[in-house]
Amino acid sequence: MTKGSAAVGAATTVQRRAARPRADALRNRERIVTAAREMIVEHGTEVPLDEVARRAGVGNATLYRHFPDRDDLMGYVVLSVMDRIAALVEEALAEDADAFDGLRRFAHAAVDERIGAICPMLSAAFSEDHPDLLATRDRLDSGVRTIMERARAAGQLRDDVTVGDLLVSLTQLTRPLPGTCCVGNDRFVHRHLQLFLDGLRAPARSVLPGEAVTLEALRGC
Amino acid sequence: MTKGSAAVGAATTVQRRAARPRADALRNRERIVTAAREMIVEHGTEVPLDEVARRAGVGNATLYRHFPDRDDLMGYVVLSVMDRIAALVEEALAEDADAFDGLRRFAHAAVDERIGAICPMLSAAFSEDHPDLLATRDRLDSGVRTIMERARAAGQLRDDVTVGDLLVSLTQLTRPLPGTCCVGNDRFVHRHLQLFLDGLRAPARSVLPGEAVTLEALRGC
Amino acid sequence: MTKGSAAVGAATTVQRRAARPRADALRNRERIVTAAREMIVEHGTEVPLDEVARRAGVGNATLYRHFPDRDDLMGYVVLSVMDRIAALVEEALAEDADAFDGLRRFAHAAVDERIGAICPMLSAAFSEDHPDLLATRDRLDSGVRTIMERARAAGQLRDDVTVGDLLVSLTQLTRPLPGTCCVGNDRFVHRHLQLFLDGLRAPARSVLPGEAVTLEALRGC
Amino acid sequence: MTKGSAAVGAATTVQRRAARPRADALRNRERIVTAAREMIVEHGTEVPLDEVARRAGVGNATLYRHFPDRDDLMGYVVLSVMDRIAALVEEALAEDADAFDGLRRFAHAAVDERIGAICPMLSAAFSEDHPDLLATRDRLDSGVRTIMERARAAGQLRDDVTVGDLLVSLTQLTRPLPGTCCVGNDRFVHRHLQLFLDGLRAPARSVLPGEAVTLEALRGC
DNA sequence: TATGAATGAGTTTTCATTCAT
DNA sequence: AATGAATGAAAACTCATTCAT
Numbered sequence: 001m002t003k004g005s006a007a008v009g010a011a012t013t014v015q016r017r018a019a020r021p022r023a024d025a026l027r028n029r030e031r032i033v034t035a036a037r038e039m040i041v042e043h044g045t046e047v048p049l050d051e052v053a054r055r056a057g058v059g060n061a062t063l064y065r066h067f068p069d070r071d072d073l074m075g076y077v078v079l080s081v082m083d084r085i086a087a088l089v090e091e092a093l094a095e096d097a098d099a100f101d102g103l104r105r106f107a108h109a110a111v112d113e114r115i116g117a118i119c120p121m122l123s124a125a126f127s128e129d130h131p132d133l134l135a136t137r138d139r140l141d142s143g144v145r146t147i148m149e150r151a152r153a154a155g156q157l158r159d160d161v162t163v164g165d166l167l168v169s170l171t172q173l174t175r176p177l178p179g180t181c182c183v184g185n186d187r188f189v190h191r192h193l194q195l196f197l198d199g200l201r202a203p204a205r206s207v208l209p210g211e212a213v214t215l216e217a218l219r220g221c
Numbered sequence: 222m223t224k225g226s227a228a229v230g231a232a233t234t235v236q237r238r239a240a241r242p243r244a245d246a247l248r249n250r251e252r253i254v255t256a257a258r259e260m261i262v263e264h265g266t267e268v269p270l271d272e273v274a275r276r277a278g279v280g281n282a283t284l285y286r287h288f289p290d291r292d293d294l295m296g297y298v299v300l301s302v303m304d305r306i307a308a309l310v311e312e313a314l315a316e317d318a319d320a321f322d323g324l325r326r327f328a329h330a331a332v333d334e335r336i337g338a339i340c341p342m343l344s345a346a347f348s349e350d351h352p353d354l355l356a357t358r359d360r361l362d363s364g365v366r367t368i369m370e371r372a373r374a375a376g377q378l379r380d381d382v383t384v385g386d387l388l389v390s391l392t393q394l395t396r397p398l399p400g401t402c403c404v405g406n407d408r409f410v411h412r413h414l415q416l417f418l419d420g421l422r423a424p425a426r427s428v429l430p431g432e433a434v435t436l437e438a439l440r441g442c
Numbered sequence: 443m444t445k446g447s448a449a450v451g452a453a454t455t456v457q458r459r460a461a462r463p464r465a466d467a468l469r470n471r472e473r474i475v476t477a478a479r480e481m482i483v484e485h486g487t488e489v490p491l492d493e494v495a496r497r498a499g500v501g502n503a504t505l506y507r508h509f510p511d512r513d514d515l516m517g518y519v520v521l522s523v524m525d526r527i528a529a530l531v532e533e534a535l536a537e538d539a540d541a542f543d544g545l546r547r548f549a550h551a552a553v554d555e556r557i558g559a560i561c562p563m564l565s566a567a568f569s570e571d572h573p574d575l576l577a578t579r580d581r582l583d584s585g586v587r588t589i590m591e592r593a594r595a596a597g598q599l600r601d602d603v604t605v606g607d608l609l610v611s612l613t614q615l616t617r618p619l620p621g622t623c624c625v626g627n628d629r630f631v632h633r634h635l636q637l638f639l640d641g642l643r644a645p646a647r648s649v650l651p652g653e654a655v656t657l658e659a660l661r662g663c
Numbered sequence: 664m665t666k667g668s669a670a671v672g673a674a675t676t677v678q679r680r681a682a683r684p685r686a687d688a689l690r691n692r693e694r695i696v697t698a699a700r701e702m703i704v705e706h707g708t709e710v711p712l713d714e715v716a717r718r719a720g721v722g723n724a725t726l727y728r729h730f731p732d733r734d735d736l737m738g739y740v741v742l743s744v745m746d747r748i749a750a751l752v753e754e755a756l757a758e759d760a761d762a763f764d765g766l767r768r769f770a771h772a773a774v775d776e777r778i779g780a781i782c783p784m785l786s787a788a789f790s791e792d793h794p795d796l797l798a799t800r801d802r803l804d805s806g807v808r809t810i811m812e813r814a815r816a817a818g819q820l821r822d823d824v825t826v827g828d829l830l831v832s833l834t835q836l837t838r839p840l841p842g843t844c845c846v847g848n849d850r851f852v853h854r855h856l857q858l859f860l861d862g863l864r865a866p867a868r869s870v871l872p873g874e875a876v877t878l879e880a881l882r883g884c
Numbered sequence: 885t886a887t888g889a890a891t892g893a894g895t896t897t898t899c900a901t902t903c904a905t
Numbered sequence: 906a907a908t909g910a911a912t913g914a915a916a917a918c919t920c921a922t923t924c925a926t
Contacts, residue, residue: 046267122398158419161416165409165412165413165416168409168413169394169413169416169417172393172394172395172396172413173390173393173394174393175393175396187431187432187434187438188386188389188431188434189431190430190431191386191429191430191431191432191434192386192389192390192393194427194429194430195382195386195390195417195420195421195429196390196416196417196420198420198423198425198426198427199416199417199419199420199421199423200416200420201423201426202419202420202422202423202424202426203423204419205419205422205423206415206419208412208415208416209411209412209415210408210409210411210412211408211412213408213409213412217408
């Protein structure tokens with residue numbers, strides 16, 4: 001938008017400040033992140049970047065042009081997953097269902113987005129100062145907070161559970177068991193997630209030890 | 222046991238054909254497994270075997286003499302952890318406390334044995350036909366089954382949770398977050414485990430999806 | 443010269459078939475060579491060409507349009523330095539000072555033009571058949587020859603030293619020590635150059651071994 | 664020696680402190696350093712380490728076992744050359760010839776050991792804290808100092824030239840011209856070295872600018 | 885024409901595993 | 906039996922050069 005109008009008058013002068021992100025480059029970027037996400041889900045976080053590049057249909061150096069090193073790429077994979085998860089929680093909020101059911105549906109949907117497979121990179125990602133990442137984290141944080149508050153207001157959620165508690169537990173419970181193909185893993189994850197969510201609904205039996213977990217607290221850890 | 226008595230009687234000077242488990246060889250074996258377990262807990266499952274050997278105070282070739290390849294060593298690490306976990310459940314059974322409390326104490330103790338750190342290797346390990354592993358698995362299975370049945374008999378445990386459900390959830394919840402030092406992780410694990418256990422105690426809210434998880438079912442997956 | 447006059451007359455709007463050295467294209471060419479020279483001085487001859495292009499404020503493909511490959515660019519860098527050195531010697535000849543002093547001033551001025559940093563490319567450059575390079579080499583050769591002859595006529599320069607001897611020695615003595623920042627190097631170069639020049643002034647103590655070095659002899663070597 | 668006698672009594676206990684450097688390993692180490700030196704002389708300091716390994720007749724990983732990274736290997740190459748140069752100066756001191764002639768013979772011999780080819784790494788090497796390197800540097804320093812003092816005492820060497828001045832100039836003057844095969848280079852080096860040495864012998868014409876160069880001063884630069 | 889993007893070949897380094905003492 | 910050494914295959918990353926806008 002701004003881009004468009006700026007370009008109209010400025011095509012001749014040197015001032016081409018931040019340049020337009022070329023269409024094919026954007027497509028490649030997207031393809032690389034997608035390929036990386038898929039391969040992480042299928043083969044774990046140790047995938048060779050050359051394989052990712054091949055899957056994306058680009059040369060390895062193209063990958064490195066877009067993402068200077070492994071961590072950088074991983075940051076963007078995490079960002080893309082967090083973005084999708086944030087969208088899911090916002091969708092769940094939009095539907096006017098039973099409060100706890102919304103929470104439950106969100107959680108299972110997040111699992112289907114393979115949030116667990118990305119987990120090993122989450123803590124690292126939260127340590128980054130990447131502004132986009134922080135923004136998305138806050139968006140996710142606030143969405144989940146809202147959905148939890150609604151359930152809590154309806155008396156459907158124990159008091160001492162935080163956003164961080166939920167997301168970390170959810171993520172951990174659904175992490176792939178290495179050596180296990182995805183499909184094998186899927187036999188458990190929804191089951192155990194259900195079990196866990198049922199527990200959240202029940203009244204507190206005991207005082208939770210440790211500090212309440214917040215997404216901010218995950219940083220620098 | 223057999224091992225112990227064999228070692229006692231075999232310390233003669235004569236060279237016997239096969240299977241002479243020399244005392245120092247046994248000690249080395251033990252040291253290697255211990256070193257491997259510690260390093261996995263501290264640095265993840267990707268530790269170079271040379272590092273393990275150094276930590277064990279033996280040459281790398283000695284490691285390979287005892288464990289033909291990486292998987293073999295890992296199998297024994299898993300075995301040793303399972304052995305300790307099995308012992309823990311047996312201890313918990315021996316104490317005559319409140320039934321659910323026994324279960325809870327066992328679970329938290331298992332976490333302190335870093336069961337979560339070994340997790341990534343569990344499914345692989347269960348795929349082996351190693352007889353020792355199967356025996357220990359059965360011992361663990363039956364111990365946990367018993368402690369769960371006691372709690373269930375006391376009306377303290379929902380009906381549809383299996384041994385596999387418990388062990389897999391427990392292990393997943395306490396897996397280290399890579400990039401996170403152990404100590405960082407410890408801030409959550411007991412908290413989330415408590416949360417999960419509280420849920421187990423409550424009456425079932427919903428029907429668990431998926432098949433009930435048994436330790437046998439983990440094999441070949 | 444020829445270049446200059448051509449540019450003057452060609453700034454019309456009509457598109458001519460071949461060779462239309464557009465003003466901005468010439469400016470880019472100049473900027474690229476300058477950037478290359480500066481970066482070589484600062485970071486050695488291994489600078490990535492992309493860096494050179496960035497420093498010049500042009501795209502990398504523009505660099506390649508002007509200079510088909512690395513060697514070609516380097517040839518022009520050498521040419522530009524040789525051109526400056528040739529100008530320096532001509533300046534020194536114009537001043538009417540003591541003959542040896544002129545030679546000395548020229549040498550120190552050449553060092554300040556970083557002739558030593560370009561050195562690694564000189565022999566390669568001399569191997570080219572590039573006509574501009576040969577012309578400039580001859581100009582330099584004759585300038586230095588003249589200044590040396592004047593000193594020799596005044597009895598201030600030993601007989602057996604050639605233009606090539608002087609230029610090669612001068613260049614070698616002032617080559618940057620890789621791993622050493624420029625400034626570190628500068629602590630020595632003028633000192634050692636002085637030492638060397640003092641030696642040139644003294645009567646010959648011994649017969650110089652090897653063949654007398656001429657600039658032509660540097661070719662194809 | 665110590666090794667031998669210690670081994671006699673200690674073969675059984677664990678105390679094998681620093682172990683004996685195995686014969687074949689030593690040979691490989693030597694071969695790698697030699698290959699590296701040769702290839703640096705022939706192809707410059709940028710030689711791929713895989714090529715060095717191939718030339719040494721060992722696998723690349725063997726090279727890395729002995730020298731953890733490029734700098735480490737280079738440090739030892741420099742050490743080996745400095746060691747040979749130090750030996751040369753000691754030999755020159757042992758012969759009772761004319762003082763300046765000893766200095767001259769040493770210088771030309773050092774050139775034949777390709778001291779110039781190693782030059783680009785010298786300043787880096789002097790920044791290292793490697794104790795062996797420092798020891799050898801001091802040995803070289805003191806040898807050259809002695810030979811210079813003898814010449815100075817005989818009135819054959821100008822007063823203001825230091826050990827560092829000599830070694831740096833000598834090294835610079837004989838650096839290979841990249842792009843030039845060794846043999847091409849050899850046409851000049853002895854000639855220009857002679858020229859330089861002749862200058863050292865003459866009385867000082869002018870005051871040398873800059874600080875006097877010492878080998879210590881090369882450190883950290 | 886000028887440019888950002890793409891790319892494959894090359895370099896450094898690591899590690900599971902085998903070999904020789 | 907125990908060990909240090911050796912090794913090749915792989916993985917991360919770089920760069921000169923070509924392509925497409």
